[in-house]
Amino acid sequence: MNTSQLSLVAACCTVLALFALSAAVREFRGRTPDPAQPASHMSGRLQRAKAELPLAWQQRWRYLLTTAGVTVLVVWAWTGWPVHGLLAGGAVLALPYLLNPGTAAMQRIERLEALGQWLNHLAGIHQAGISLTQTIQASAKAAPAPIAGNVRALAERLRSGMEAHDAFALFADELADGVSDHVVLLCQSHAVYKGPGLSEALEALAATIHQQAADARDVEADRAKVRKSARLVSIVICVVVVGCMLNDAWSGWYQSPLGQLVLAGLGAAFAYTLRWLRSIARTKPDPRLISPLPAADHLDPLTSGAAR
DSSP states (O other): OOHHHHHHHHHHHHHHHHHHHHHHHHHHHOOOOOTTSOOOHHHHHHHHHHHTSOHHHHHTHHHHHHHHHHHHHHHHHHHSOHHHHHHHHHHHHHHHHHHOTTHHHHHHHHHHHHHHHHHHHHHHHHTTSOOHHHHHHHHGGGOOHHHHHHHHHHHHHHHHTOOHHHHHHHHHHHHOOHHHHHHHHHHHHHHHHOOSOHHHHHHHHHHHHHHHHHHHHHHHHHHHHHHHHHHHHHHHHHHHHHHHHHOHHHHGGGSSHHHHHHHHHHHHHHHHHHHHHHHHHSOOOOOOSSOOOOGGGOOOHHHHHHHO
16 A cells, blocks of 8 residues: 555544544534424434433433544554544444443333323323313423423424424434324324314323333343343453454554554444344334435424425
């Protein structure tokens, strides 16, 4: 590899490192999103990745990203090779996911239980004779914690003038679960036809969701062994890789331009393998019943009604 090719590799790694560092700084400083506006594609992926961590790690999310960005620069400066820094930063980000492979499944169960509780609450409020929109707005403050943010965002969209069909569709996209799609379809149907019996339908649907949550807990108990094995294998592999990288006899060859390219490929394969192990041990949500809204349909809530 000549000097020009090496400079190109270094430039690409520099761009990646700067992008990671800027994202970490942005997360650390924090920002106040508008609950009435749908999240961007990248922001949505970051939020979903963050949501798969336990609450303690979610509260440290900004520090985790900042630490990963600093690790990239420190290891790069210490070793003099960019791929070493990028892999070290990736290892920092991956650590909480390796230690907590079953968090997403338990969070889904908690969301199902919270959804059932919220539906029972909606049914009780709706019996007072107010509209579905007013019922949702009245329930937002007392929504169960696992879905409180989603319910408040839904209430804010309805309050701001977004068409009910679009507001419920965005709510379904945020939860991204076939079970919640049943709730959204019921709400969208009632928003159009205004038929009687909504309270009874909400209570019946809540009972079904509670039963699904109970069944899911039984399944997760059986999968605990698989998750434990996946976590153990992942930790052992990480320890072996770190040991090899600290041993010059093993890692010396990678301290060259060609070695950096090979190391990047091995690192990508290693990350894919860990992701595959994690996917085996995780529970996927039910298939969606509603097609996700395309980006073009994410209209501003103040102009959504006027645009139609």
